[in-house]
Amino acid sequence: MSNTPVKTRFAPSPTGHLHLGNLRTALFSALLARREGGVFLLRIEDTDAARSSDAHVHALMEDLRWLGLEWQEGPEVGGPNGPYAQSLRGHIYAADYSRLESAGLAYPCFCSDEILRLSRKAQLAAGQPPRYPGTCARLSPQDVRARLDKGLKPTLRFRVPPGRRIRFDDLVRGSQVFDTDTIGDFVIRRSDGTPSFFFSNAVDDAMMGVTHVLRGEDHLANTPRQMMVMEALDLPVPAYGHISLILGEDGAPLSKRHGALSLRELRDRGYLPQALLNHLARLGHSYEADGFMDLDALARGFDAARLGRAPARHDPVQLDHWQHQAVLALADDGLARWLGPMLEDEVPAGARGPFLRVVRDNISFPGEARDWARRLFGAPPVPDAEAGQVMARAGSAFFDAALVALAASPGDFRVLAGQVGTATGLKGRHLFMPLRAALTGRTHGPEMKDLWPLLGPERVAERLAHARDSLSS
Numbered sequence: 320m321s322n323t324p325v326k327t328r329f330a331p332s333p334t335g336h337l338h339l340g341n342l343r344t345a346l347f348s349a350l351l352a353r354r355e356g357g358v359f360l361l362r363i364e365d366t367d368a369a370r371s372s373d374a375h376v377h378a379l380m381e382d383l384r385w386l387g388l389e390w391q392e393g394p395e396v397g398g399p400n401g402p403y404a405q406s407l408r409g410h411i412y413a414a415d416y417s418r419l420e421s422a423g424l425a426y427p428c429f430c431s432d433e434i435l436r437l438s439r440k441a442q443l444a445a446g447q448p449p450r451y452p453g454t455c456a457r458l459s460p461q462d463v464r465a466r467l468d469k470g471l472k473p474t475l476r477f478r479v480p481p482g483r484r485i486r487f488d489d490l491v492r493g494s495q496v497f498d499t500d501t502i503g504d505f506v507i508r509r510s511d512g513t514p515s516f517f518f519s520n521a522v523d524d525a526m527m528g529v530t531h532v533l534r535g536e537d538h539l540a541n542t543p544r545q546m547m548v549m550e551a552l553d554l555p556v557p558a559y560g561h562i563s564l565i566l567g568e569d570g571a572p573l574s575k576r577h578g579a580l581s582l583r584e585l586r587d588r589g590y591l592p593q594a595l596l597n598h599l600a601r602l603g604h605s606y607e608a609d610g611f612m613d614l615d616a617l618a619r620g621f622d623a624a625r626l627g628r629a630p631a632r633h634d635p636v637q638l639d640h641w642q643h644q645a646v647l648a649l650a651d652d653g654l655a656r657w658l659g660p661m662l663e664d665e666v667p668a669g670a671r672g673p674f675l676r677v678v679r680d681n682i683s684f685p686g687e688a689r690d691w692a693r694r695l696f697g698a699p700p701v702p703d704a705e706a707g708q709v710m711a712r713a714g715s716a717f718f719d720a721a722l723v724a725l726a727a728s729p730g731d732f733r734v735l736a737g738q739v740g741t742a743t744g745l746k747g748r749h750l751f752m753p754l755r756a757a758l759t760g761r762t763h764g765p766e767m768k769d770l771w772p773l774l775g776p777e778r779v780a781e782r783l784a785h786a787r788d789s790l791s792s
């Protein structure tokens with residue numbers, strides 16, 4: 320990397336909630352800046368007033384902060400290149416439009432949508448790629464004046480220089496060459512006066528000093544257009560890296576069907592930010608180590624050269640793997656906060672710390688912790704099918720023996736199990752499973768010796784008696 324401090328950016332359009340695709344773009348950009356000790360900038364691309372909303376802007380900022388992707392320049396934090404919402408930058412764009420127009424590098428276009436549609440249709444029918452045929456490119460100043468006087472509202476088109484090749488080295492996809500003869504003159508200002516994406520996105524990156532743009536490969540063909548705009552305005556061109564798209568497991572573009580929910584939905588389901596970060600950082604980027612990492616470690620190991628060209632696959636099972644790792648990595652107070660009021664509602668005061676330590680290995684979501692809390696501290700649990708079978712096989716005499724052993728040694732599970740073993744002649748899983756099933760209603764879960772003190776002799780007695788009674792009737 321050169322000596323210019325690295326500045327990356329995330330430039331969402333606030334037209335909906337953030338989902339895995341745009342979050343990954345934000346994450347890669349944030350990681351690159353963090354790794355280089357640079358700046359991560361947030362810019363709101365709200366040029367589509369009808370579809371953008373303040374509510375979405377606030378939601379996306381909250382989502383980024385929840386993930387730990389703080390920006391060092393942008394809305395609410397400020398910086399030297401504001402304003403950071405494109406809807407507030409009209410005066411900046413206006414000056415650039417005038418410059419381009421006076422230099423003959425842009426011209427007003429009066430073609431109606433209908434005319435453009437017909438021209439596209441004719442080009443496609445002739446087997447040509449559709450592009451603007453240049454109808455308004457040679458209008459005289461008088462022609463322009465006459466149309467304006469009639470009240471027509473033109474768009475402004477960028478005049479693409481013929482016969483040139485636009486080259487750049489994509490950080491992900493390597494050397495790229497585009498022939499300008501394949502690019503029609505494109506709109507840089509819409510007829511309602513708002514800037515087109517090609518224009519405002521390019522001008523803002525350059526004016527805000529962005530050095531590295533990481534974005535989806537669906538933008539690759541936009542890049543030569545944007546480079547021409549920056550060049551025409553003598554603006555510096557950032558380095559671009561176009562990251563591969565995310566696909567579902569079946570190879571189709573990612574959608575809700577693949578569990579690709581919005582961040583809001585994932586958060587509501589109990590996913591932890593660290594789980595999403597570890598999952599997303601590996602979608603299309605490989606790390607040397609495959610262990611769970613915090614944001615700093617993810618940034619240290621991030622390298623644009625390790626971004627893959629092949630589409631990345633989102634596998635919800637992988638996300639759940641990272642979720643479990645994230646739960647294991649939480650400090651006790653973080654775990655308690657994540658579980659929320661449930662912990663107080665369902666777990667007796669003195670048992671909360673030990674409860675967290677015991678169930679941590681066995682949960683990935685708060686609902687699972689609630690389930691364990693109810694199993695351990697509520698009424699004797701209804702056994703699941705497998706637990707029911709195990710208990711039935713053991714029979715009521717088994718639980719009679721367990722109650723006798725409990726009366727003799729209530730404090731230690733191993734001693735009790737030893738006594739029940741001696742009394743019944745059972746060993747191994749045949750001995751332990753019925754006890755587990757009666758005490759927890761399940762055949763798997765935390766170690767019995769750890770559950771034992773949480774349950775306490777009274778609940779243990781109650782459950783063993785309950786099991787015996789349910790079998791002897």
Ligand code: GLU
Pocket residue numbers: 330331332364520533534535538
């Ligand atoms: N507002 C654009 C989008 O959300 C930004 C694209 C880019 O990163 O350049 O797709």
